[in-house]
Amino acid sequence: MSRAYKCAVTMIVQPVNNTMEGDDVTIHCSSHEGYPDPYKIGLIFNSEEVIGVYGTEINHTIENILRSQSGTYECFAVTRFYDDSEQRSTAQYDIIVNYPATVTHVSKTEHQAEIGDIVVMKCAADGVPKPSITWYDGANDTIHERADDNLKVSAGGDGTVVNSSLTLTLENESYYGTYTCEAFNFNQSGDSQTFIVTQNKVTDDPVNLSLVLGVVAGVILVTLVSLVILYLVVIKKKHRSKVEDSPKDLPAEPHEPETARSQKRKRRKRRKRGGSKRAYDRPKTASPHAKYCRQEVSGFKPLQPVKITGNPIN
Incomplete structure (x- = not known):
């Protein structure tokens, strides 16, 4: 075996x-x-x-x-x-599977700043072999070749990912413009991302915006208070004019004596309403019996007939 x-x-x-x-x-x-x-x-x-x-x-x-x-x-x-x-x-x-470099993450790409501000731009890329990132200014010049203290590049990362950042100090207006990060491997250009840095607008300043909003709110409040006061003054004037024109304050007109026709009209209205004809509703004309009517109304007994005795007078 x-x-x-x-x-x-x-x-x-x-x-x-x-x-x-x-x-x-x-x-x-x-x-x-x-x-x-x-x-x-x-x-x-x-x-x-x-x-x-x-x-x-x-x-x-x-x-x-x-x-x-x-x-x-x-x-x-x-x-x-x-x-x-x-x-x-x-x-x-x-x-090992190789693939071209690709920009996978960036920070804010549009920045508005004033002279003296510091702007930080971040860019991350992935690829195999591990990529490199190069920064360019608006003139397409590489940042590291400018040897400018106002432009600082830092890099890091692990595995197949590289992280890079560009810190910009705006010393003067010449630093406004575009900046580009480009990732590459295989000694070939790969993916890129462009950042824009412009001068800050006054209207975008939070402090100025708050001030404008405060002024607008104050004007609106003053206008509303003025309208309310004006409305109250107008209402008060209208009320005062009504009180002054009230009939209670007018001088009393001289009393005109009632005529027989007006008295008759009043009695007719009272009868329609179901009223009774009273003694004080009768015409105030002179009558031989007027004194008896007044005695009856005031509670006096009527005169009794007098019996005459004796022989009639021929």
């Missing part, structure tokens, strides 16, 4: 270097120099089995590879010996 020993695994990846996002990647795994031959061979990506077959070799193709598929790939072969024990042989390869 021949002596048993585990196999060796060979792994071949195409393309070997500079794998770009969107490329097709082929992985070839094969076993050799083992006895007995392995009964299983397969491929693992990030600790998870991608493919596993019975045999001594496999070919696996990743079409249109993505940046998320970067990582460690491992070929494995399993040999089973006569005593049913198993041994595993492996080979690994790190696939």
Whole structure:
């Protein structure tokens, strides 16, 4: 019986270097120099089995590879010996998917400031290989070549991300304008973002805006109070004029004696209303019986007839 020993695994990846996002990647795994031959061979990506077959070799193709598929790939072969024990042989390869630099985050892109203010512009980019960021002024000159203390560039970041910022001190009006951050890798220009710095407008100043709003509010309040006072004065004048023109304050007109026709008209109205004809409603004309009427009204008894005795006078 021949002596048993585990196999060796060979792994071949195409393309070997500079794998770009969107490329097709082929992985070839094969076993050799083992006895007995392995009964299983397969491929693992990030600790998870991608493919596993019975045999001594496999070919696996990743079409249109993505940046998320970067990582460690491992070929494995399993040999089973006569005593049913198993041994595993492996080979690994790190696939790095390259992609162009892209600006992923920026701070505020439009700034309004006064002379003497400090403006900070921030720019972040991602890419493989890790990108670099270069800042340019409005004349398309690089900032670091100007050696200007009023323009300071700082950079940082980790992994595939780079962060950069430009700190601008507005010493005079010549610093107003546009500034651009550009991210690049592969020694090629990539994505960019432009920032604009302009002179601050007076109307945009919070202090001046508050002052204007306060003045407008004060004018409105004074106007409303004036209208209320004017309204009260007008109402008071109208009331005073009504009181002065009231009939109570007019001089009494001389009393005119009632005529017989007016008295008769009053009596007729009273009868229509259901009133009774009273003694003081009768005409005030002279009558031989007027004194009897007054006595009856005032409670005196009427005169009694007098009985005359004696012989009549012939």
